[in-house]
Amino acid sequence: MLGELVAGAAGGLVLIQDTVDCEGRSLLKTFVAASVRRGESVHVFGFEIPEEEFRAGFDPDVAAQLLYQDGFTDPLCWNGKTGGFRVEEFSVLGVVTRLQRGPVGSATIILDSLSWLLLRRPVPALCQTLAQIPRAAANAGLRVTRIVVLLHGDLHPLGLVDTLHSLARAVVWVGPAPEGMRSKEDAHQLASMLQRKGSGKVVKKEEYFSILTGFTLKAFGEPTRNTPPDEDADSHSAVDTAAYLTFNLQLSDTERQARDRVPLPFHFSAQKKSSLLEASAGTGKIYYEPDATDDLDEEDPDDDLDV
16 A cells, blocks of 8 residues: 555645654655656655755656755745745745746645644644645646655644644554564565545555665565464354353243233234224224223322322
């Protein structure tokens, strides 16, 4: 599933969430390299690291295709230099204006990172911007296929993180792989993924993976679930759970016949049936069959009223 996400299976907002225990920028760069190889224009809005550090590790042909918006050098415009990307420019209009400077066609937006912006911009404004960018780009004649953002999950309150998850079409949680998997040939990280399909179906999976040279993904499949030692091989066969009960759930023939002879509640008596079948002569009758628990007192019929 992770390979499908990197290959472009999910459009819209794709959220990569990491923690201090396991960085997610390498996986973010894997999305970048895959988008460039598909022929898409990739616009990188970088705030956390310098442009040279972000470009490091890419193949030369991939690095040359990146359209980098420098929000690291002077994001608050303290130095007065022009050409950079200021933090207040991260709006629908500001982003679309930068996209129009690139080639026309399918575009992928990379945001490194959303956490930096969340600490400096109002959360509602950022959520609205992320949701409205594709439509505003389409009105300008551009096509944004996906927005891939990096989020440092341990820097924000849980409620805020859950809100961002609800906006995303796909969420990838990045964590360290178990010790036994961390050799040169095996996986180094574990990805827990959630994808919302267009039909409304939600798919959840886990996969081990590694990032190879040139930011190429190598997936190792899903973790194996060990069977508990008290379960044998035929644990999926039918089990008679009634055999361990202290009472009997089955009826004998005698008990079944006795049950069939019990009259059902509100069952018509023979007298009532015959009277209903007779032709009516314009008069009506009321039949009342008292229950066994009824307490009738002919002397004081209103005895049960609290007067």
